[in-house]
Amino acid sequence: MxxxxxxxxxxxxxxxxxxxxxxxxxxxxxxxxxxxxxxxxxxxxxxPSKDALVLAFLARREQRWTLGMVEAGARDRGRTPEERLLALFDVFDEWFHRDDFDGCSFVNVLLEMRWGHPLGRASIQYLENIRAIVRSMAEEAGLRDTDSFARSWHILMKGSIISAAEGDADAARRAQAMARALIEQHRRPQS
Amino acid sequence: MxxxxxxxxxxxxxxxxxxxxxxxxxxxxxxxxxxxxxxxxxxxxxxPSKDALVLAFLARREQRWTLGMVEAGARDRGRTPEERLLALFDVFDEWFHRDDFDGCSFVNVLLEMRWGHPLGRASIQYLENIRAIVRSMAEEAGLRDTDSFARSWHILMKGSIISAAEGDADAARRAQAMARALIEQHRRPQS
DNA sequence: GGAGGGAGTAAGACCGGTCTGTCTCCTACC
DNA sequence: GGTAGGAGACAGACCGGTCTTACTCCCTCC
Missing domain, CATH: 1.10.10.60 (Homeodomain-like)
Known part of the structure; x- marks a missing residue:
């Protein structure tokens, strides 16, 4: 035992x-x-308090989900930087089809606790960390305007997660199609 | 008085x-x-219960927000069907910049109550109603594959709302840019 | 027109349950 | 024997929901 x-x-x-x-x-x-x-x-x-426990949970969520599942999963799947970006939605697609799909805890906590609450603030920070990962991948891919790119990309990520929570398990494929177009529009040189 | x-x-x-x-x-x-x-x-x-009151709130939210602000606002602003679709994000842009911006109550309640709970179920229905409006606008615009189009469009709507809740008041403009590309890809004939 | 009565409402006590957080008591192990 | 941990009582607050009491208004009927 x-x-x-x-x-x-x-x-x-x-x-x-x-x-x-x-x-x-x-x-x-x-x-x-x-x-x-x-x-x-x-x-x-x-x-010392339930809030402190939730903060520890959010930190663990970043380790396991943001870094472990999402980032590492995408980096493993793609060979080129652009493939790695698009692979984010392959990871999501697999995630959305799992029966224990649980949504994005950072979005969930943010909407449950709202702006202003310490847990909401912390969630906003963890979401910003996700955008930083996307931004860094976009830089590796040589895209332009990576901050704006990452914000748009993140809209696709969060929107598809909500759609999956509604029951559309194919939301990742739809988001991926839009993501391809977004990459196209951020290729150098200015199109 | x-x-x-x-x-x-x-x-x-x-x-x-x-x-x-x-x-x-x-x-x-x-x-x-x-x-x-x-x-x-x-x-x-x-x-008869708090839940019943919340259901009544959701119904009123659909009247005021979905139909009154979003749909009517977009229909007023655009002359052509495509303009009306894109005007959805002009309405959002104005909404995101208001200091009493409160997010999408249907998404909020869904994530707060989760699938399974009657209020979560009701929220999913109201979200489906939003997609039906988008679908109908897409049909007016003569786009193809309007169901898939509406689902993708809805990803942009919900994703931008979450981003606005995080603090990015310009999320509507980013979503609108992706929305333009989405329209382009759904124009007849098959590109 | 005036009396009577019923419906709707305000104010708030009350009940049972749940929540976070503290405290006590006892055990087990190093 | 001292520290960490298990079990659980307890406190104080708050929750949803029921119920009581008193008041006001309006309709009806004489």
Whole structure:
């Protein structure tokens, strides 16, 4: 039998599953405790408040989702920089078809908590980090106006995620088609 | 002095402001009561539950926002069918720059309540209604594959709304540029 | 026209449940 | 034996929803 993970890891694992699938307000700390088989005092020893736990969840989400699944997945699939950009939507396509598809936690938390709330602010920062990855890929591809490109690209990413949440599992393919046109319009030299 | 609106209207007005600006879970029925200057029994006489009140809010949101602001606004601004489609993002541009910009309530409620919950289901239906408007405009414009067109177009709409919620007030212009390319690709005959 | 009654409303007490967060008590292990 | 952790009671706040009380208005009927 495997040795059980230390309490802090169990808490973070449980929080990740619950928060990513069901959102923040719908999940109480007690549910996190039960799933991680941890006492309340232990949870509050490691995290001073629920908000702090959510912040830790968002950081883990960036590691696993933004960096692990999205960025690394796209970089693995494409050979050229442009292929890697487009592969972002291949990763999304596979993600949208998974039955445990859970949407973008950063968007979810932002809309659940709104601007102004610390968790909303943090989510905005993590979304900006995603745009930075796109921008860097666009620079590798030699595109022009990479900041504007990344913002437009991000519109396609977020819009397709919402559509997938509505039930359109093919939203990534539609977004990818528009993404191709966007690349075309950002090729040097000025068209 | 103007005569006060009947209680039901006062309740719906208060619910509209509160729910559209702050979401569902963050607003308690007591806050709706206070703002509408209505007693609790009165609220529960007109609406059997908070969920029923939220459903009424969503219906009013469709009337005011989907039909009143978005569709009517776009139809007023454009002369040709294609201009009317693109004018959707002119309406968005103005909306994004308003200081009381509140995002798309249907997306907000869907992400707050999730699939499965009756309010999430209702939101998905109202989002489908938006796509039906886009589809009908696309048919007027003589575009081909109008269902797929409307789904792609909707990705641009929702993505730009999320970007605006993040703080990018110019998201509508970026989406409009991609929208132009999308129209181009859906012109008859097959390009 | 005046009395009576019923419907609608305001104000708010109240109930059961849930939430976050604190605290106590006990066990196990190093 | 001291520290970390499990189990859970507890506090204080808030939630949705029910119910009571008192008042006002309007319709009706004599």
């Amino acid at each position: 495997q040795t059980e993970l230390p309490p802090r890891e169990r808490i973070l694992d449980a929080a990740y599953e619950l928060f990513s699938q069901r959102g923040i307000r719908d999940v109480g700390v007690e549910e996190v405790m039960v799933r991680s088989r941890v006492a309340k005092a232990t949870l509050y020893r490691h995290f | 103007q005569t006060e609106l009947p209680p039901r209207e006062r309740i719906l007005d208060a619910a509209y402001e509160l729910f559209s600006q702050r979401g569902i879970r963050d607003v308690g029925v007591e806050e709706v009561m206070v703002r509408s200057r209505v007693a609790k029994a009165t609220l529960y006489r007109h609406f």
